[in-house]
Amino acid sequence: MKPELPLHLEFNIEGGNFTRAGFASSEIKKVLKQLDVDMAIIKRTVVASYEAEVNVVAHAYSGTMYVDIDGQTIRIALVDEGPGIPDIEAAMREGFSTASVSVREMGFGAGMGLPNIKKNADQLDLSSEVGKGTQVVITLGLGLK
Amino acid sequence: MKIRQIAEILDARVLCGSDKMDYSIEVAFASDLMSDVLTLKNDHVLLITGLANTQTIRTAEMSDIQCVVFARNKIVTEDMLELARQNEIVVLQCRYSLFRTCGLLYGAGVKPVF
Numbered sequence: 001m002k003p004e005l006p007l008h009l010e011f012n013i014e015g016g017n018f019t020r021a022g023f024a025s026s027e028i029k030k031v032l033k034q035l036d037v038d039m040a041i042i043k044r045t046v047v048a049s050y051e052a053e054v055n056v057v058a059h060a061y062s063g064t065m066y067v068d069i070d071g072q073t074i075r076i077a078l079v080d081e082g083p084g085i086p087d088i089e090a091a092m093r094e095g096f097s098t099a100s101v102s103v104r105e106m107g108f109g110a111g112m113g114l115p116n117i118k119k120n121a122d123q124l125d126l127s128s129e130v131g132k133g134t135q136v137v138i139t140l141g142l143g144l145k
Numbered sequence: 146m147k148i149r150q151i152a153e154i155l156d157a158r159v160l161c162g163s164d165k166m167d168y169s170i171e172v173a174f175a176s177d178l179m180s181d182v183l184t185l186k187n188d189h190v191l192l193i194t195g196l197a198n199t200q201t202i203r204t205a206e207m208s209d210i211q212c213v214v215f216a217r218n219k220i221v222t223e224d225m226l227e228l229a230r231q232n233e234i235v236v237l238q239c240r241y242s243l244f245r246t247c248g249l250l251y252g253a254g255v256k257p258v259f
Binding site for chain 2: 018019021022025026029039043046047050051054106107108109110112113116119
């Protein structure tokens, strides 16, 4: 059954809990498939949201993912409580990373996440306050008729 | 190349997805860095890895990867297999090193991504 639009979803993301990382992005993938979104657009969307989700798990204490889908676009906002990003320009640079050893052991933390989100999203908006948290907003056109 | 042939070449155990052995693979990518896997634009990718955790399967899910080979008999947990089943991902496990696994498949004509 096709979900009715507009659609709003919310997911809690637990900092440090890698066993759950990807759950929210997996749910997004299911919904986009039900909406018959083109597979290439689904892949770009969930790769971007998954990288962002992993970032919250890797760096923040806790976070929420807010997903809004209307007939044209998907907007994924990740709002976290965490250390924040002191230098956003550096964080956007490929290869720049502050990830811990445990994050690297999970196959992440090579400084590729944010640049890859930017490549896959139509738009990426990033704001952060040191000591408070970070907000990442990913927007993509869904190409629905 | 079909997953069935890949499993034969690697003398691999099929841990899940034995009903999907006729899926075709176009290219292969070997990496323990999931961020790198997530940059691939290709379809029908075979992932060869030594990194065995839930995020390996999650990465395959997000990247539409239909088959993952765990080299060196890396231990695949029931949680990983359950996630793979939900997403119709074939999981193979072989005793060869990552290097030998890649060499055998490359020699058999499996194309690299880059």
